[in-house]
Amino acid sequence: MTLSKKTILSAVSAEPDRYDNKALARHLGVKGADRRTLRAYLRELEDDGLIVKSSKKTYREADALPGVMVIRITKIDEHGDLIGEPESFKGEGQPPQVLVREGPTSKKSKGNKGVEMAVGGRALCRIKKRDDGTITAQVMKKLGDGPSEHLGVLYKGGRGWRIKPVSKKARDEYKPNSVPKDAENNDLVFFRSSRKNKGDLRLADILRTVGSADGAKAASLISLYENDIPMGFSDEVIEEAKSLKLPKLSGPREDLRHLALITIDPVDAKDFDDAVLAHPDDNPKNKGGWVIWVAIADVAAFVTPGSALDEAAREKGNSVYLPDRVEPMLPHELSSDLCSLRPHEDRACMAVRMVFDKKGHKVSHKFHRGLMRSHARLTYAEAQDGFMGSPGIAAEPVLDILQNLYAAYGVLKQSRAEREPLAIELPERRVHVNEAGDITAITLRERFDAHKLIEEFMVQANVAAAEALAQKNIQTIIRLHEEPGRDKLQGLVDFLPALDLKFTLSDRVTPKRFNRLLQQAGEKDLAETVGMAVLRSQSQAIYTPDGAGHFGLNLDHYAHFTSPIRRYADLIVHRALIKTFKLGDDGTTTTETSRLKEISEHISSTERRAMVAERDATDRYVAAYLEKQLDAEFDARITGVTKFGLFITLDETGADGLIPARSLGQEYFAFEEKKKALTGVNTGKTYRFGRQVRVQLKEATPVTGGLIFEMISKPEDGKPPKGNPRGKNKGSRGKRHKRKRK
Incomplete structure (x- = not known):
């Protein structure tokens, strides 16, 4: 190999931080007097800024990544490969994307099965650069979660700059090590906590600024950023979306425009992705039976495997509704x-197209790919009026369609009652926000038969999709909801006697048993209280390619098919149906099938973060709404009990807040876990889970969504807790007071 600056650059670029002077000489076969030439070339390359020398005297190309570094997995590309980026990148612009390779890292590790990595995971990797410019990262060791980034509000007070975390769980503020030159009061910043303190405050490094906390819509911005939810789309994705056109009628795509399909959605819906139709079955062998059509937007026709749109949709996992x-x-x-x-x-x-008998049992189903035309767009309220025979302007032209839908729903209700899924009915509240981002009202969502009809039709379509693929032994992403774990159920069992209710673990746990419990609770005006307790006892539903069954719905087969606009899982199911039933050439690919487990874990994670973001944003908006009502009194219900206080939910707005235990009075209140109550150690006076109370708002913090209340209602009579927790606590308080006196 001829020694030149080019050969040196090539070696250093391919394996950064691998070679020092001597190792590079051996790699290039440099001997004798040529060693002086090599050293001279290295000095010149350094002086020209083309290479840099590390603290270990190894070389790498200028602006190149170190030879070994921590990489965080960010996505899966169209080929099913893991893509990551450096966890700490101090260069200009966006962090470089690297191709992550799993598995054994040396010949010595042939017996090693490799390291399984997933999106969000971290690993120590060896970095290499290919001739084509691709940077690869070979996993050497899987790492834990690593240092966390936090979101906070940067503000300047009497003692200088401070960072107040936006999380409700955060108790302390931070002092920034340094502040950007263009920093402004109330900037939203991402920061990382340092291990060092300055006085009483922990030091922190500001990583980047993302906006202002003063804006009316800051609540949503904070919630999206704090939960690491991607926002917007790249220019490439937007251009691809703009170039798409409606597919033509050809091949397996049928003309379904003659079907009188209609959409029924919330009044504020911006998109309509499902349409329905029902009519009596004219098959003489199925007298009293019904044919039900559910048509779903064909997202797979536009978002094809490996496209920029597909990559963006997979990364997001789902839409987030704030x-x-x-x-x-x-x-x-x-x-x-x-x-x-x-x-x-x-x-x-x-x-x-699904066929049901007169008792609501599904007889058959068949999937079609077509071109449709909705005959009407109705709100739930308009559809309900049509069902009841008093249609408005929108429902009048499709009254016959609505009457058929309602009759078909009446048949499906029979099989649903026979199946008896878990029936937890909790009030759902709607936050009304105007153009400026201010809350104008918080109302209870009305729940009509129209809602239940659409829900049941969608459930049946989801069942049909899962069964159709299962019958062909096709693996896809299913919706799995396992029966509750014994630990969570034990908490429910221990709590119910305090409400004079009982639930045993000796018999098999079924939705039917829970429903009997909920019915008994309703008779005692405890439906909401027990409903929340039962909900908390349930397992969390997940996406997975393995297993089957949905405990809550009491179904053996269930997959999400009905919302591919807003859920990536549904798009995967659509592609599986397309390939399995030969409905086009844009179905599931081999690469996608090989990554089903990875994708399932990722979208289960994005679903959880979306739920947290939606709840957090609502909490922040509600806190802003109530900030103007300090010292106002509200009716509420105790929805959580801990040793540090009572969590309450306001009846009117559904706002959640905390009543600190220390504010309950002079008496010490001990936490009784089995009773889910705080009980006075001297008098036995009690505040228990589920009780209706009157409270007063004392503090509202919109940036965190935190609400602090004081109790107005008197405690109920009861017995002091056993074991005299007061004595133990009194000792600890005494010590604390002595320290203060010193």
Whole structure:
């Protein structure tokens, strides 16, 4: 190999931080007097800024990544490969993307099965650069979660700059090590806590600024950033979405425009991704039976495997619905245009035709891919009026369609009652936000038969999709909801006697048994209290390619098929149906099938973070709404009991807040876990889970969504807790007072 600056750069670039002077000479075969030339070339390359020398005297290309570093997995590309980026990147622009390779890292580790990595995971990797410029990262060791980033508000007070975390769980403020030159009061900043303190405050490093906490819509911005939810789309994704056109009628795509399908959605819906139709079955062998069509937007026709749109949708996992905005999984060119089943416009669809007998049992199903045209767009209230025979302007032209839908639903209700899924009915509240981002009202969502009809039709379509693929032994992503674990159930069993209710673990746990318990609770005016307790005892539903069954719905087969606009899982199921039933050439790919477990874990995670973000944003908006009502009194219910206080939910707004235990009075209140109550150690006076109380608002913090209340209602009579917890506590308080006196 001829020694030159080019050969040196090539070696150093391919394996950064691998070679020092001597190792590089051996690698390039440099001997004798040529060693002086090598050293001279290295000095010149350093002086020219083309290479840099590390603290270990090894070389790498300038601006190149170190030879070994921590990489965080960020996504899966169209080929199913893991893509990551350096956890600590101090260069200019966006962090470089690296191709992550799993498995054994040397010949000595042939027996090693390799390291399984997933999106969000971290690993110590050896970095290499290919001739084509691709940077690869070979996993050497899987790491834990690593140092966390936090979101906070940077503000300047009397003692200088401080950072107040936006999380409700945070108790302390931080002092920044340094502040950006262009920093402004109330900037939202990401920061990382240092291990060092300055006085009483922990030091922190500001990583980046993301906006202002003063804006009216800051609540949503904070919730999205804090939960690491991607916002917006790249130029490439937008351009791809803008270039798409409605598919033509050809091949397996059928003309379904003659079907009188209609959409029924909330009044504030921006997109319509499902349409329904029902009519009596004319088959003489199925007298009294019904045919039900459910048509879903054909997202798979536009979002194809390996496309920029597909990569963005997979990374997001799902849409996120906040009080003032939606962070969509797909650009609006699809979600509210090409894939929105707007009335009287041609739209591509995936549809299932289901036949039910007169008792609501499914006889058959068949999937179709077609072109449809919605005959009407109705709100739930308008549809309900049509069901009841008093249609408004919108429902009048489709009254016959509505009457058939309602009759078919009456048949499905029979099989649903026979199946008896878990029936927890908790009030759902709607936060009304105006254009400026201010809350104008908080109301209870009305629940009509129209809601239940659409829910049941969607459940049946989801069942049909899962069964159709299972019958063909096709693996896809299913919705798994396992029966409750014994630990959570034990908490429910221990709590119920305090309400004069009982639930045993000796018999098999079924939705039917829970429903009997909920019925008994309703008779005691405890339906909401016990409903929440039962809900908390349940397992969390997940996406997975393995297993089967949905405990809550009491179904053996269940997959999400009905919302591919807002859930990536549904798009995967659509592709599986397309491939299995030969409905086009844009179905599931081999690469996608090999990554089903990885994708399932990722979208289960994005679903959880979306739920947290939605709850957090609502809490922040409600706190802003109530901030103007300090010292006002409210009716509430105790919805949680801990040793440090009572969690309460306001009846009118559904706002959640805390009553600190220390504010309950002079007496010490001990936490009784089995009773889920705080009980006075001297008098036995008690505040228990589920009780209706009157409270007063004392503090509202919009940036965190935190609400602090004081109790107005007197405690109920009871018995002092056993074991004299007062004595133990009194001793600890005494010590604390002595320290203060010193």
